[in-house]
Amino acid sequence: MPTPNEILIELKKVKYPGFTRDIVSFGMVKDIEIAHKGVVVTLSAPSANAEVVAQIVEDVRRTAAAIPGVPAVDVHMEQPADTPKMAPGSHRRPVPGVRHVIAVASGKGGVGKSTVAVNLALAMRAAGWRIGLLDADVYGPSVAMMVGAEHRVELTPERRIIPLESFGIRYISMALFVNDETAVIWRGPMVTKLETEFLFNVEWGELDCLVLDLPPGTGDAQLTITQRVALAGGVVVTTPQEIALMDVRRGVTMFQEVGVPVLGVIENMSYHICRKCGARHEIFAHGGGARLARDLGVPFLGELPIVRELREGGDYARPLAAVRPDHPVTAAFRSIAAQIIDGLKRTEA
Ligand SMILES: Nc1ncnc2c1ncn2[C@@H]1O[C@H](COP(=O)(O)OP(=O)(O)OP(=O)(O)O)[C@@H](O)[C@H]1O
Numbered sequence: 001m002p003t004p005n006e007i008l009i010e011l012k013k014v015k016y017p018g019f020t021r022d023i024v025s026f027g028m029v030k031d032i033e034i035a036h037k038g039v040v041v042t043l044s045a046p047s048a049n050a051e052v053v054a055q056i057v058e059d060v061r062r063t064a065a066a067i068p069g070v071p072a073v074d075v076h077m078e079q080p081a082d083t084p085k086m087a088p089g090s091h092r093r094p095v096p097g098v099r100h101v102i103a104v105a106s107g108k109g110g111v112g113k114s115t116v117a118v119n120l121a122l123a124m125r126a127a128g129w130r131i132g133l134l135d136a137d138v139y140g141p142s143v144a145m146m147v148g149a150e151h152r153v154e155l156t157p158e159r160r161i162i163p164l165e166s167f168g169i170r171y172i173s174m175a176l177f178v179n180d181e182t183a184v185i186w187r188g189p190m191v192t193k194l195e196t197e198f199l200f201n202v203e204w205g206e207l208d209c210l211v212l213d214l215p216p217g218t219g220d221a222q223l224t225i226t227q228r229v230a231l232a233g234g235v236v237v238t239t240p241q242e243i244a245l246m247d248v249r250r251g252v253t254m255f256q257e258v259g260v261p262v263l264g265v266i267e268n269m270s271y272h273i274c275r276k277c278g279a280r281h282e283i284f285a286h287g288g289g290a291r292l293a294r295d296l297g298v299p300f301l302g303e304l305p306i307v308r309e310l311r312e313g314g315d316y317a318r319p320l321a322a323v324r325p326d327h328p329v330t331a332a333f334r335s336i337a338a339q340i341i342d343g344l345k346r347t348e349a
């Protein structure tokens with residue numbers, strides 16, 4: 001009988017229907033057990049679509065059964081006890097005019113999620129995609145500030161919100177509609193409800209991709225958005241510290257539990273390059289993001305150094321990926337953008 005690891009390697013041949021990527025890299029294989037009667041493969045519930053599930057189960061069964069020495073195969077669907085059930089009547093809505101919606105999440109705050117979302121959006125724009133960016137964080141006006149949203153938001157005659165435009169991308173910040181007093185009222189479950197409504201009330205026009213900068217964390221608010229908006233994929237941002245890495249798991253699980261493909265993990269503030277000598281300093285034990293992504297069976301999209309220009313770009317509304325096309329970190333963002341675009345194109349195939 002082969003080992004679980006050998007079986008896992010074989011299961012990489014099973015593609016997620018509609019993708020060129022396999023179910024192992026999507027993190028769907030939760031467990032492989034060798035029982036004396038045969039092999040038991042446990043999969044995470046991938047999607048609400050029964051046809052897709054049935055096909056994956058069949059492909060896994062066939063692939064595992066074809067391995068020499070495997071007498072029988074049983075495929076289980078994991079239904080974790082804490083899997084949030086979709087509220088009755090709730091369903092995932094596509095955003096009109098928008099081809100793909102992706103969400104950028106992080107397990108904890110302050111890891112540079114908004115910085116990454118902004119520069120990633122700009123790098124996707126540089127690749128020729130029409131991009132929108134929604135800052136779904138009511139309490140942190142980061143995105144508006146990072147791209148310089150000083151103008152007033154206007155409405156169409158139908159009272160739909162006209163997004164602002166800067167550096168060739170359309171964006172809107174929830175925070176533009178909230179002052180300190182209303183932020184207090186907005187706290188709690190109402191926020192999420194309003195947030196999803198808000199998203200659909202923006203006149204985005206035609207977009208290739210809308211990037212959602214989710215509020216930090218993986219609580220109810222984030223989960224509700226992932227359940228109400230038809231997401232093409234999720235991206236998880238982390239820093240290399242152990243404490244942040246632990247939360248990556250939660251970020252990845254959040255997407256997987258609601259059947260949203262994880263496009264990958266990005267490690268931010270991964271290392272520091274000395275401005276004087278050009279040497280690379282590993283302030284935290286670096287590489288944890290890549291390792292964890294591998295363990296979780298999701299792609300690792302890249303690592304970004306700590307650079308002053310990235311912070312200054314955010315502070316002075318001169319985002320690096322837009323104003324420094326020659327910068328090595330811009331190149332890193334473009335590489336990440338290319339991988340995401342690639343992943344999204346496959347969802348269309
Ligand atoms: N790679 C980096 N190099 C230097 N500074 C960075 C880098 N990434 C982020 N920063 C800076 O770190 C701070 C926090 O980043 P950011 O606001 O993007 O984090 P966040 O995860 O969105 O935070 P929050 O949880 O508050 O939403 C900002 O001042 C930002 O400019």
Ligand SMILES: [Mg+2]
Binds near residue numbers: 113114115137140142
């Ligand atoms: Mg933020």
